[in-house]
Amino acid sequence: MAATRYRRFLKLCEEWPLDQTKKGRDLGSFIRQRVAQGFREGESTQYPRLRNTSFTGVTVEECRMVLATDNMKQIEEMKKGMWKKLREKFTGKPEDVPKECV
Template sequence: MSVHYKRFLKVLEKWPVDKSKSGRDLGEHLREQFKSILAESNINAVKSDNLDKQFEALDRLSRNIYAEKYPRIHNSTASGLTGDQCKQILTTEFLRYLQEENSK
């Protein structure tokens, strides 16, 4: 399991927790999943092949393999917003603001 532990730590280093998306952040979710795997009474019972597949998929995502393999031709989005604007809209703070506006 130590091999899996080291591989998963490397993926977690590449995927920091985004505090602006508390409760909805992938980095946070990955850390919780890893804790649950470590908390199991019989850690050797975890299927090694499934963990390997998960690690490989997360590693490919964290290294942007597909973004490099299939580069985008246009930087437009369906909403017409830039990537930074989309990032700001998805913060917990902004979503809370929208909920307050809708409740008025």
């Protein structure tokens, strides 16, 4: 497993050249250093989480709540325009029409 990851890392290094004009702040150089450090430490490398949020500042629980199916339906309903809501209200959907009327 580690050998495969290391080969992928070497391939990435070949495709991502170093930018000599950005000494000390080159992303390619930083990635090489961090990955090399991780391989030296072995498979059990764990990076501690400093915060319980993502870059948005939203916690995992808040993400789950927002992405729940019920909430997604409410959001979609809120996105509908006024004309579409009125049209749905007055035209009636086929499932809203009683069977004896059809």
